[in-house]
Amino acid sequence: MKIVEKERSDGREWSFSAGKQRRSFYHHLQIALLLKLPLDVAALVPGISKKALFSSIDVLQARFGLEAINDFIIQDEELLGYRIERVVREAIRRHEATA
Numbered sequence: 294m295k296i297v298e299k300e301r302s303d304g305r306e307w308s309f310s311a312g313k314q315r316r317s318f319y320h321h322l323q324i325a326l327l328l329k330l331p332l333d334v335a336a337l338v339p340g341i342s343k344k345a346l347f348s349s350i351d352v353l354q355a356r357f358g359l360e361a362i363n364d365f366i367i368q369d370e371e372l373l374g375y376r377i378e379r380v381v382r383e384a385i386r387r388h389e390a391t392a
Contacts, residue, residue: 316361324365328372347375 328350336343351372354362366372 316364320361321365324361328362328365329369344375344378347372348379351376351379 332343332347332350335341335346350362351366353359354366366376
């Protein structure tokens with residue numbers, strides 16, 4: 294959402310944007326290929342848990358504030374379910390440790 298677009302006195306243009314920028318279909322496709330495909334391939338390897346691998350990726354994206362990955366995760370039912378399960382499990386563990 295563009296709020297203001299004006300020309301400065303020195304002739305250069307500037308603009309101010311507010312709100313979340315919409316991402317293109319191809320951007321979402323790239324994220325899907327970089328995130329979902331490795332998770333699905335890793336699930337085929339014995340001893341590697343898809344949930345554990347996703348949890349590691351999700352913690353990293355939260356730590357570094359990778360908004361594009363977060364947007365993709367909250368739109369994918371499976372990944373969102375993994376996130377909710379992990380967050381609830383961590384909250385229960387913290388609660389039990391303080392009780």
